[in-house]
Amino acid sequence: MNLSEHDISLQKLFDTNRAFIEKDAAAGVNLARVKAAEAFAVQGIPSSKVEAYKYTNLQPWFKSGFEQAYGLNGYSADDLKTFECNVHEMESHTIFTVNGKFVEGSSGHALPEGVVAGSFLELSQKYPEIIEKYYGRQAKVETDGFIALNTMFAMDGLFIYVPKNKVVEKPIQIVNVLTGPSDLMVNQRNLIVVEENAQVRVLFCDHTLSMSRFLVNTVTEGFVAESGMLDFYNLQNQHNGTVQVGGYYFDQEAKSQLNANYFTLHTGITRNNIFSRLGGEHAENHISGLYVIDKNQHVDNFSFIEHAVPDCESNELFKGVMDDASTGAFTGRILVAPDAQRTNAYQSNNNLLLTDSAKMNSRPQLEIYADDVKCSHGATVGQLDENAMFYLRARGISKEEANILLMYAFAYEVIEKIKVPSLKEQIRQLVEKRFRGELDKCDSCVVCGQLGTNLIKAN
Amino acid sequence: MLKIRNLHAMIDGKEILRGINLDIKAGEIHAIMGPNGSGKSTLASVLTGNEAFEVVEGTVEFNGKDLLDLSPEDRAREGLFLSFQYPVEIPGVSMTNFMRTALNEQKKYRGEDVLSASDFLKLMRDRKNLVDIDSDLTNRSVNEGFSGGEKKKNEIFQMAMLDPKLAILDETDSGLDIDALRIVANGVNKLRRPDNATILITHYQRLLDYIIPDHVHVLYNGRIVKSAGKELAHKLEENGYDWIKKELVG
Ligand SMILES: Nc1ncnc2c1ncn2[C@@H]1O[C@H](COP(=O)(O)OP(=O)(O)OP(=O)(O)O)[C@@H](O)[C@H]1O
Numbered sequence: 001m002n003l004s005e006h007d008i009s010l011q012k013l014f015d016t017n018r019a020f021i022e023k024d025a026a027a028g029v030n031l032a033r034v035k036a037a038e039a040f041a042v043q044g045i046p047s048s049k050v051e052a053y054k055y056t057n058l059q060p061w062f063k064s065g066f067e068q069a070y071g072l073n074g075y076s077a078d079d080l081k082t083f084e085c086n087v088h089e090m091e092s093h094t095i096f097t098v099n100g101k102f103v104e105g106s107s108g109h110a111l112p113e114g115v116v117a118g119s120f121l122e123l124s125q126k127y128p129e130i131i132e133k134y135y136g137r138q139a140k141v142e143t144d145g146f147i148a149l150n151t152m153f154a155m156d157g158l159f160i161y162v163p164k165n166k167v168v169e170k171p172i173q174i175v176n177v178l179t180g181p182s183d184l185m186v187n188q189r190n191l192i193v194v195e196e197n198a199q200v201r202v203l204f205c206d207h208t209l210s211m212s213r214f215l216v217n218t219v220t221e222g223f224v225a226e227s228g229m230l231d232f233y234n235l236q237n238q239h240n241g242t243v244q245v246g247g248y249y250f251d252q253e254a255k256s257q258l259n260a261n262y263f264t265l266h267t268g269i270t271r272n273n274i275f276s277r278l279g280g281e282h283a284e285n286h287i288s289g290l291y292v293i294d295k296n297q298h299v300d301n302f303s304f305i306e307h308a309v310p311d312c313e314s315n316e317l318f319k320g321v322m323d324d325a326s327t328g329a330f331t332g333r334i335l336v337a338p339d340a341q342r343t344n345a346y347q348s349n350n351n352l353l354l355t356d357s358a359k360m361n362s363r364p365q366l367e368i369y370a371d372d373v374k375c376s377h378g379a380t381v382g383q384l385d386e387n388a389m390f391y392l393r394a395r396g397i398s399k400e401e402a403n404i405l406l407m408y409a410f411a412y413e414v415i416e417k418i419k420v421p422s423l424k425e426q427i428r429q430l431v432e433k434r435f436r437g438e439l440d441k442c443d444s445c446v447v448c449g450q451l452g453t454n455l456i457k458a459n
Numbered sequence: 460m461l462k463i464r465n466l467h468a469m470i471d472g473k474e475i476l477r478g479i480n481l482d483i484k485a486g487e488i489h490a491i492m493g494p495n496g497s498g499k500s501t502l503a504s505v506l507t508g509n510e511a512f513e514v515v516e517g518t519v520e521f522n523g524k525d526l527l528d529l530s531p532e533d534r535a536r537e538g539l540f541l542s543f544q545y546p547v548e549i550p551g552v553s554m555t556n557f558m559r560t561a562l563n564e565q566k567k568y569r570g571e572d573v574l575s576a577s578d579f580l581k582l583m584r585d586r587k588n589l590v591d592i593d594s595d596l597t598n599r600s601v602n603e604g605f606s607g608g609e610k611k612k613n614e615i616f617q618m619a620m621l622d623p624k625l626a627i628l629d630e631t632d633s634g635l636d637i638d639a640l641r642i643v644a645n646g647v648n649k650l651r652r653p654d655n656a657t658i659l660i661t662h663y664q665r666l667l668d669y670i671i672p673d674h675v676h677v678l679y680n681g682r683i684v685k686s687a688g689k690e691l692a693h694k695l696e697e698n699g700y701d702w703i704k705k706e707l708v709g
């Protein structure tokens with residue numbers, strides 16, 4: 001493949017800054033850059049000619065014109081004090097990153113012994129054996145130009161390690177803030193390792209605090225060992241000038257549980273790559289998403305569930321409420337390996353289109369090589385039910401309020417999947433606010449602050 | 460209370476109501492009977508403002524207001540209620556949230572204070588008893604998975620909650636077992652006051668044994684072709700509609 005001008009500009013940017021990028025990084029992370037740069041030279045940023053990116057052309061965006069986020073972009077840790085209500089959160093497990101960089105002093109200190117959650121830059125050096133074992137294992141650089149790009153530029157992000165048998169009761173909340181006066185490209189890298197029989201809940205909140213344009217290319221790898229549990233939430237509330245590629249690469253061993261939930265409440269362009277490999281028998285996952293978009297916003301959820309062994313179960317539910325000229329895509333790839341017998345794989349994608357100009361592309365892609373498999377998939381695109389609408393109005397409920405009730409009714413199934421009651425209530429309120437059009441008034445959001453406070457109360 | 464004059468309505472280019480005239484005064488109970496497809500539900504839909512139907516001629520006055528000029532929600536807020544022949548299932552909208560929203564919007568419209576959470580729950584409990592509806596039902600989504608009879612009971616529960624001036628009960632009796640029928644009828648009777656009125660759309664005399672109508676009308680082919688006292692219902696029960704059809708031809 002011939003690299004585009006943009007790709008070449010990114011390669012140059014990497015070459016120029018390589019010494020700086022590698023200076024403080026762990027050896028294993030630097031080693032991975034070699035393969036990543038080679039892989040990028042082959043693939044570049046995928047254009048919409050690449051089948052997996054058919055509905056989202058990101059090539060025009062990713063170029064060196066955006067400054068790389070190496071620092072805090074003029075933002076100082078002091079500025080975090082403006083997050084008034086976050087003081088409480090410091091006591092719980094709340095961690096901030098600003099422009100992909102871990103903010104010193106914000107790591108939760110009440111974590112059970114042996115559990116770490118903090119700077120990827122720092123902890124990857126402290127735990128070379130974890131880097132060696134897991135880093136880049138599930139997010140393979142040769143499979144996607146975005147993984148390659150991230151692995152080239154990766155400096156900081158989150159590193160969460162939950163050793164064998166440890167259970168982290170309170171959720172670990174990571175507030176990813178994008179801010180500063182200049183436009184930025186951010187390549188944040190996160191690693192979550194949940195060992196045997198360990199449990200953790202992780203919430204990533206993605207926010208923008210300034211009106212600069214942001215290009216985000218995040219890679220999060222999550223490993224769940226035998227009988228482990230990872231409960232993962234992503235709440236995205238970014239302004240329209242944000243382009244975010246979120247790559248989430250999970251690998252599960254026997255009897256493990258993964259719940260991954262994606263809430264896209266505000267964005268410019270979002271592409272989520274959600275990969276999950278069921279690599280041990282009797283592993284199970286539940287992956288869901290809710291996207292509420294309007295204006296020219298675009299959300300593309302691309303999921304790939306790999307049933308590598310027998311007796312696993314996967315469940316996917318993605319729902320979208322789309323207004324104005326917003327556009328969306330969903331791809332649900334399910335691969336069932338030849339000997340992955342007694343596989344259960346369920347998938348559905350339902351969309352509510354509020355206007356004629358909103359457009360949705362939904363495609364299941366099933367590759368089933370085993371014969372004893374229960375697999376179902378379904379995609380729907382529809383409008384609000386007029387009979388239900390009239391029924392509500394006939395009881396004295398205004399058209400606007402009836403609209404909100406019905407949109408909420410459509411979305412609630414996804415919200416129901418949230419396992420932390422206080423978080424569920426918080427997201428429920430946010431979604432309702434979003435339906436009322438009240439959420440897009442703020443380009444930033446102190447949501448996470450309120451959330452943290454509530455979480456403390458509930459625990 | 461309600462004055463319908465020469466009401467004509469169409470759907471899909473087909474004229475269903477072909478000149479309805481009807482007067483209802485406060486305190487009265489009217490029964491509307493008539494063969495399948497004669498336009499009874501259509502009349503109810505048109506009165507409550509279902510936009511699927513187009514009113515092509517005629518006027519409707521409700522407590523001095525031009526009813527046809529109001530949105531469906533404003534008609535409800537003015538005190539009009541329809542117990543649907545086929546109540547709609549709305550998964551994801553809880554009965555409680557639905558009723559609270561409806562009641563509060565009606566109260567706001569009328570310039571009354573909205574109910575506190577505890578007063579609202581008290582009212583719910585009280586009205587549930589009145590129609591003997593299972594508590595479990597009001598904890599679920601609106602009509603979702605309700606049996607036919609439960610849906611009908613739920614309509615009367617909503618009516619009891621909203622306390623309308625004019626209630627139209629479209630075949631609320633069909634699908635009810637004998638006990639449920641009695642409970643629903645008792646509920647309606649208890650809610651009866653000198654300042655409200657009820658229209659019962661029904662096929663069966665049975666309901667009218669419990670709720671005694673002041674007037675019985677026969678709707679046929681989009682027109683009210685006969686009006687009389689409660690004895691008319693007995694006659695229809697015995698003889699069907701053929702004699703009326705013959706009268707019309709003859
Ligand atoms: N949405 C619609 N589209 C087309 N025709 C309709 C529609 N709704 C009603 N009609 C027609 O209007 C006529 C009157 O229907 P309506 O439901 O008012 O009858 P009804 O008197 O209530 O009958 P029943 O006793 O069976 O309930 C019928 O011929 C019916 O097919």
Ligand SMILES: [Mg+2]
Binds near residue numbers: 499500501544629
């Ligand atoms: Mg009918």
